[in-house]
Amino acid sequence: MDWGTLQEVLGGVNKHSTSIGKIWLTVLFIFRIMILVVAAERVWGDEQQDFVCNTLQPGCRNVCYDHFFPISHIRLWALQLIFVSTPALLVAMHVAYTRHERKRQLKNSDKIDIEQLKNEKIHIRGPLWWTYTSSIFFRLIFEAVFMYVFYYMYDGYQMPRLVKCDAWPCPNIVDCFVSRPTEKTTFTIFMLAVSGICMVLNLAELCYLVIKICMKEPRKTT
Amino acid sequence: MGEWSFLGDFLEKVHKHSTVVGKVWLTVLFIFRMLVLGTAAESSWGDEQSDFMCDTQQPGCENVCYDKAFPISHVRFWVLQIIFVSTPSLVYMGHAMHTVRMEEKRRMKEAEMEARENKNGGDTYYQQKCSAVEKAETKLSGWDEAGGQIILRGSLLNTYVYSILIRTAMEVAFIVGQYVLYGIFLETLYICQRAPCPHPVNCYVSRPTEKNVFIVFMLAVAVLSLFLSLAELYHLGWKKAKERCSRSYKGSPGAAPGRLESAPQAERAQMYTPPPDFNQCLSSPNGKFISPFSNKVASQQNTANFATERVHGQEDAAGEGPFVKASYAESPEVASECAAPAFPESYFSEKRRFSKASRASSKARSDDLSV
Numbered sequence: 001m002d003w004g005t006l007q008e009v010l011g012g013v014n015k016h017s018t019s020i021g022k023i024w025l026t027v028l029f030i031f032r033i034m035i036l037v038v039a040a041e042r043v044w045g046d047e048q049q050d051f052v053c054n055t056l057q058p059g060c061r062n063v064c065y066d067h068f069f070p071i072s073h074i075r076l077w078a079l080q081l082i083f084v085s086t087p088a089l090l091v092a093m094h095v096a097y098t099r100h101e102r103k104r105q106l107k108n109s110d111k112i113d114i115e116q117l118k119n120e121k122i123h124i125r126g127p128l129w130w131t132y133t134s135s136i137f138f139r140l141i142f143e144a145v146f147m148y149v150f151y152y153m154y155d156g157y158q159m160p161r162l163v164k165c166d167a168w169p170c171p172n173i174v175d176c177f178v179s180r181p182t183e184k185t186t187f188t189i190f191m192l193a194v195s196g197i198c199m200v201l202n203l204a205e206l207c208y209l210v211i212k213i214c215m216k217e218p219r220k221t222t
Numbered sequence: 223m224g225e226w227s228f229l230g231d232f233l234e235k236v237h238k239h240s241t242v243v244g245k246v247w248l249t250v251l252f253i254f255r256m257l258v259l260g261t262a263a264e265s266s267w268g269d270e271q272s273d274f275m276c277d278t279q280q281p282g283c284e285n286v287c288y289d290k291a292f293p294i295s296h297v298r299f300w301v302l303q304i305i306f307v308s309t310p311s312l313v314y315m316g317h318a319m320h321t322v323r324m325e326e327k328r329r330m331k332e333a334e335m336e337a338r339e340n341k342n343g344g345d346t347y348y349q350q351k352c353s354a355v356e357k358a359e360t361k362l363s364g365w366d367e368a369g370g371q372i373i374l375r376g377s378l379l380n381t382y383v384y385s386i387l388i389r390t391a392m393e394v395a396f397i398v399g400q401y402v403l404y405g406i407f408l409e410t411l412y413i414c415q416r417a418p419c420p421h422p423v424n425c426y427v428s429r430p431t432e433k434n435v436f437i438v439f440m441l442a443v444a445v446l447s448l449f450l451s452l453a454e455l456y457h458l459g460w461k462k463a464k465e466r467c468s469r470s471y472k473g474s475p476g477a478a479p480g481r482l483e484s485a486p487q488a489e490r491a492q493m494y495t496p497p498p499d500f501n502q503c504l505s506s507p508n509g510k511f512i513s514p515f516s517n518k519v520a521s522q523q524n525t526a527n528f529a530t531e532r533v534h535g536q537e538d539a540a541g542e543g544p545f546v547k548a549s550y551a552e553s554p555e556v557a558s559e560c561a562a563p564a565f566p567e568s569y570f571s572e573k574r575r576f577s578k579a580s581r582a583s584s585k586a587r588s589d590d591l592s593v
Contacts, residue, residue, distance in 0.1 A: 007228065019320065026232065026312060030305065034228045039301045042264075050271055054281040054418070161286060162418075175418065177282035179271065182293040190302075 003033050006085055013088045016095050016122055020205040024198060028085070031194045036077055040187050043180060044074045050179030057171055064165035064176045070153065073184070077191060080146040084198070087135035087142075094131040095122055124209070133209050140202050143195055150192075157192055159184040226256050229308060236311045239318050241374070243454040247447060251308065254443045259300055263436050266429060267297045273428030280419055287414035287425045293403065296433070300440055303396040307447070310385035310392070317381045374458075383458060390451045397444050406441070407434050 007029065014025055047069070053061045099122075124132050151157065159181040166173045178184075230252070237248050270292070276284045374382055410430045415422040427433070 004227075019316075023316065026316075029228045030232065030309075030312070034225070035301070035305070037225045039298045043295070043298065046271060050285060052282050052285050161289065162282070175282060177285040177418075179285055180289055180292075182289050183295060183298065186294055187298075 003037065006033075006082070009092065010085060010088055013092045013095075016091065016124070018124065018205055018208060020201055020208060024201045024205065027194065027198055027201065028081070032077075032081060032191065032198075035187070035190070035194075036074070036081070040077070040191070041074055043183050043187055044072060047072065047179055051176060052179075053165065053170075053174050053176040055170060055174045057169060057174075060165075060167075060170040060174060061176070063167045064163070064170065064174065067165060067167045068163050068176070068178075073150075073154075073188065076146070076150065076153075080142070080195075083142040083146070084139050087138040090135050091128075091132050094128055098122060098128065129209065129213060133206065136202050136206050136209070140199060140206070143199050143202070147192065147195055150188075157185070157188050159188065226260060229305065230256070232312055232315065233308060236315045239315070240311075241454060241457070243450055243457060247450040247454065248311075250443065250447055250450065251304065255300070255304055255440070255447075258436075258439070258443075259297065259304070263297055263300070263440070266432050266436055267295060269428055270295060274425060275428075276414065276419075276423050276425040278419060278423045280423075283414075283416075283419040283423060284425070286416045287412070287419065287423065290414055290416050291412045291425065291427070296400075296404070296437060296440075299396075299400060299403070303392075303444070306392045306396070307389055310388040314381050314385040317378060321378055379458075383455070386451050386455055386458075390448060390455070393444060393448045393451065397441065397448070400441070404437075406437070408437065 010025060010028075014022055017025065048065055051061065051065045053064055055061070122128065159178060161178060161181045163176050163178065164173050165176050233248055233252070237245055240248065271288050274284060274288045274291075276287050278284070408427055408430045410427055412425045412427060413422050414425050
């Protein structure tokens with residue numbers, strides 16, 4: 001999986017984020033994407049090959065694996081990371097649109113300074129504030145939804161060592177053994193903890209933005 | 223190594239703003255840990271489960287025995303170790319970038335003020351003082367314009383020291399953790415008794431000698447990194463102690479007038495105190511502020527701390543928190559950089575009367591901030 005493209009896109013958004021947003025992005029890249037790519041993918045690499053069932057019945061192992069792992073943890077995490085990063089693209093699009101409008105205005109008034117326009121810092125105010133806040137809100141929703149999906153699909157966050165399977169064509173209840181359950185549980189809990197940290201950061205950022213706008217309002221009215 | 227680029231890019235930035243020992247530590251991290259892990263260790267551990275053989279035909283026995291023998295693979299353990307050991311440096315980097323941003327904002331403010339000054343043209347005295355104040359802040363906030371480097375001072379230095387301390391703690395924790403999990407060497411034979419294995423079963427680890435070589439190598443590099451972190455702490459601590467000694471040595475001669483004459487630069491620093499703080503010192507009738515220069519550092523510290531608190535109260539109201547701290551710490555440099563403009567004589571003489579008080583407080587601040 002090529003995460004470099006995502007890094008390029010989100011790197012651009014980073015410039016217009018708050019400090020908490022920048023911390024969130026760092027945590028996302030180092031503690032989630034990097035761990036996923038460098039470590040977790042290898043742990044889950046042989047999950048079907050080394051899923052062993054105590055039976056000689058052909059096909060039984062396949063259906064049992066499919067029954068207990070409808071979607072692998074790795075793919076689920078990859079989807080989670082993509083969904084959680086996507087709202088930031090809304091912000092990037094809004095910033096690009098604002099820049100485009102500014103450029104058009106400058107062109108009309110015959111004062112073109114492209115370098116200044118490029119380096120101009122766009123403050124999080126007005127419509128951009130709404131876009132930014134709603135992107136954080138959606139991020140929170142996506143994180144929570146995926147954490148629940150994990151919990152629902154795998155009955156908690158622990159990987160069992162032994163699963164009992166009686167899906168057809170298995171002739172009876174068959175013992176199947178999962179590969180590396182302890183290591184998988186370790187990484188599941190690690191990713192869960194980092195998701196939690198990201199949610200806390202998003203909440204903090206949301207509070208910060210709301211407080212900032214509330215403090216600006218009285219000043220405007222006085 | 224491409225997979226490590228996420229972390230690598232961040233650490234490159236840290237590399238720019240570290241001390242010499244810090245740079246050596248980062249190089250060791252990049253080359254002897256990340257590179258070795260990514261290229262050699264990964265392929266050595268590649269077949270760790272597929273070639274983990276148990277002397278049994280019981281289905282599932284190999285799986286459970288492998289899981290019992292290796293709750294977490296060495297490679298993943300080292301990946302977590304590298305990430306956790308690098309994280310404190312990222313926190314320091316965040317603080318450094320924050321400092322840079324504050325510095326840029328301050329410079330923009332200074333430029334605005336100068337533009338305003340040129341427009342107004344009035345009350346040049348106050349404007350000069352303010353611009354001198356800004357210059358002092360620029361010099362003392364820890365940002366070197368010429369080199370584009372961050373100078374370790376004040377809170378930034380504290381963050382750096384804490385990051386090294388946490389890094390050391392993490393390093394020790396992971397080394398101990400590795401010993402607790404696996405001991406030092408891997409045995410070829412692992413005897414496993416776990417359901418569904420019907421009896422104790424002989425299991426054979428794949429490539430134990432090659433793995434042992436890498437385990438010893440990574441352990442040695444971890445110990446080396448630990449040693450480098452401790453050396454960096456010692457170096458920073460030694461510098462701080464040296465500076466503290468030299469400051470207390472400069473502070474020891476007692477005669478007040480002598481102090482006034484020998485350290486006009488310190489006084490000039492006082493001239494950059496914004497009026498509210500200065501008035502605060504003026505208004506305090508407390509005899510403590512005018513205590514003679516004794517060699518009793520403790521009593522000086524007490525009076526200084528008292529003054530500091532009062533000044534801080536004013537500072538927070540004025541919104542110029544960082545400035546006073548910084549200027550008092552580095553008063554000689556401030557003076558040399560900001561050539562004092564023509565101050566009215568009366569102001570200077572007034573300052574002389576109360577220089578003792580402010581010097582007492584400056585002592586405390588210099589201790590707070592010296593490296």
